[in-house]
Amino acid sequence: MLSISNLSITFTQYNQGLRRKHLHVITDLSLDVQAGEVVAVVGSSGSGKSLLAHTLLGILPTNAEYTGTLLFQGQPLTQKRCERLRGRAIALVPQSVAYLDPLMKVGHQVQRVAQLNGVSPAAARTLTHQTFQRYDLATNTQRRYPFQLSGGMARRVLVSTAVVTQADLVIADEPTPGLHPDVVREALTHLRELAEAGRGVILITHDIEAALQIADRIAVFYAGTTVEIAAAQDFSTGRLRHPYTQALWRSLPKNDFIPLPGNQPNPEQLPEGCLFSDRCPWVTPECTANRPALRQINNGWVRCIHA
Amino acid sequence: MLNAENLWFRYGTHLPWTIQEKSMAVAPGDVIGIMAPSGFGKTTLAKLLAGYLNPAKGNVTLDDKPLPKRSYNPVQLVFQNPELAINPRWRIDRILREGHPPLLRHLDALGISSSWLTRYPHELSGGELQRVAIARVLNPQTRYLIADEMTAMLDANTQALIWQVVLNIARQQQMGLIIISHDARLLNRLCPKCLDLTHTHPSEPNLDEMLPTY
Numbered sequence: 001m002l003s004i005s006n007l008s009i010t011f012t013q014y015n016q017g018l019r020r021k022h023l024h025v026i027t028d029l030s031l032d033v034q035a036g037e038v039v040a041v042v043g044s045s046g047s048g049k050s051l052l053a054h055t056l057l058g059i060l061p062t063n064a065e066y067t068g069t070l071l072f073q074g075q076p077l078t079q080k081r082c083e084r085l086r087g088r089a090i091a092l093v094p095q096s097v098a099y100l101d102p103l104m105k106v107g108h109q110v111q112r113v114a115q116l117n118g119v120s121p122a123a124a125r126t127l128t129h130q131t132f133q134r135y136d137l138a139t140n141t142q143r144r145y146p147f148q149l150s151g152g153m154a155r156r157v158l159v160s161t162a163v164v165t166q167a168d169l170v171i172a173d174e175p176t177p178g179l180h181p182d183v184v185r186e187a188l189t190h191l192r193e194l195a196e197a198g199r200g201v202i203l204i205t206h207d208i209e210a211a212l213q214i215a216d217r218i219a220v221f222y223a224g225t226t227v228e229i230a231a232a233q234d235f236s237t238g239r240l241r242h243p244y245t246q247a248l249w250r251s252l253p254k255n256d257f258i259p260l261p262g263n264q265p266n267p268e269q270l271p272e273g274c275l276f277s278d279r280c281p282w283v284t285p286e287c288t289a290n291r292p293a294l295r296q297i298n299n300g301w302v303r304c305i306h307a
Numbered sequence: 308m309l310n311a312e313n314l315w316f317r318y319g320t321h322l323p324w325t326i327q328e329k330s331m332a333v334a335p336g337d338v339i340g341i342m343a344p345s346g347f348g349k350t351t352l353a354k355l356l357a358g359y360l361n362p363a364k365g366n367v368t369l370d371d372k373p374l375p376k377r378s379y380n381p382v383q384l385v386f387q388n389p390e391l392a393i394n395p396r397w398r399i400d401r402i403l404r405e406g407h408p409p410l411l412r413h414l415d416a417l418g419i420s421s422s423w424l425t426r427y428p429h430e431l432s433g434g435e436l437q438r439v440a441i442a443r444v445l446n447p448q449t450r451y452l453i454a455d456e457m458t459a460m461l462d463a464n465t466q467a468l469i470w471q472v473v474l475n476i477a478r479q480q481q482m483g484l485i486i487i488s489h490d491a492r493l494l495n496r497l498c499p500k501c502l503d504l505t506h507t508h509p510s511e512p513n514l515d516e517m518l519p520t521y
């Protein structure tokens with residue numbers, strides 16, 4: 001359904017109007033998403049995971065330039081096409097109610113999204129009603145304003161905005177930070193259901209444990225690239241391929257809780273060769289010669305020459 | 308000793324009580340976790356303990372005296388989002404130099420690189436900025452640190468790094484830590500004592516009750 005290959009994004013910035021600098025925020029990113037599956041994009045802040053969502057929704061800032069191939073349902077995803085598909089074939093489950101119109105009742109907002117998808121006003125009303133019922137939102141919830149929603153209700157309203165679109169690809173951006181475990185589980189279950197209904201779902205998160213609850217595959221981002229794409233079960237069975245993914249897994253509170261020293265490189269000063277080479281416990285001189293390509297090992301993908 | 312006695316609080320006279328009859332005591336060097344479902348007033352309690360809010364009844368004292376209102380507050384609060392605590396127009400070095408500048412070795416331990424110092428907050432990632440916000444409060448004048456979902460937005464590796472450093476410094480400086488989180492596994496790692504807000508007595512975190520089944 002969605003196929004991204006060798007996507008690179010550069011931001012051009014001006015320093016006090018005098019010096020121009022180029023920031024390589026995404027380098028050689030590749031990822032496929034099929035209908036009916038949940039692919040989690042996991043990474044730290046600054047790894048480029050949100051920029052991926054912005055690219056697919058056609059909302060990158062104007063100083064961004066990209067190269068590489070983006071195909072959606074076999075057709076190139078140009079800026080124009082992104083804009084046409086946004087909120088229709090490609091929908092976002094926003095991070096928080098801050099994305100909703102604070103002055104409009106939520107029922108009305110969901111209905112508007114449905115109408116934007118070519119549904120008649122009457123049918124949009126029915127659809128909104130059914131969707132709220134399906135998510136256990138009382139009828140009077142429709143008349144509430146965004147600020148009147150509790151954390152759990154807000155998640156259900158936000159997922160409703162994507163459900164009424166009939167979108168083939170649903171992108172959920174950080175849907176769970178700081179929420180109570182029950183609310184997290186519920187929000188994730190709703191995303192899983194969207195995939196079961198035949199949609200493709202991209203779950204963008206920093207939280208591996210949340211991702212593992214529902215994802216079929218996990219794409220691990222580091223410094224603007226995909227270092228590994230693994231099946232969810234590869235994590236608990238110790239079959240991870242990339243040293244960064246292994247370190248990330250070990251640093252969880254339920255595992256060793258020991259961090260890997262160092263920082264993700266700055267986009268202005270990316271290391272030569274492998275982007276992980278300045279922190280990698282396995283580094284050899286060959287690692288800094290070239291950017292390693294993504295290669296297939298054990299039904300997964302890894303960007304490491306020594307994996 | 309940071310002491311909260313019989314705290315009551317509500318956001319308006321017609322609204323229900325958010326905090327009712329809560330007491331707790333934290334000694335220097337203590338590490339205490341607070342766990343509760345959302346809506347149980349965890350953040351309100353944090354703000355009461357740091358003196359950001361005044362209780363309707365009850366009081367908060369530090370070594371038997373009220374918290375200072377004018378000088379540096381020895382009870383510091385760090386939230387989930389660093390953006391709220393940081394002046395977006397200042398460069399990082401100015402943000403760090405404000406008040407009591409952190410020790411160089413603390414900056415190193417948190418992985419704060421000298422190249423960040425000349426940047427503005429929007430030029431750092433969320434995880435980098437949160438480390439700056441934390442570095443600011445790790446000075447010896449801070450006697451108690453309240454961490455309200457301090458690492459909830461961060462990846463596992465950054466989370467582990469931050470807690471390793473914060474626990475170390477707290478131990479060295481005999482700083483009391485109050486750690487508020489929805490993550491039972493994290494609290495289990497960090498806190499010998501854990502307070503369940505639905506009760507008032509410290510208890511061992513009950514993992515079976517708190518965790519989703521995977």
Ligand code: SF4
Binds near residue numbers: 304306
């Ligand atoms: S290519 Fe080399 S530096 Fe990069 S992850 Fe593999 S071993 Fe480490």
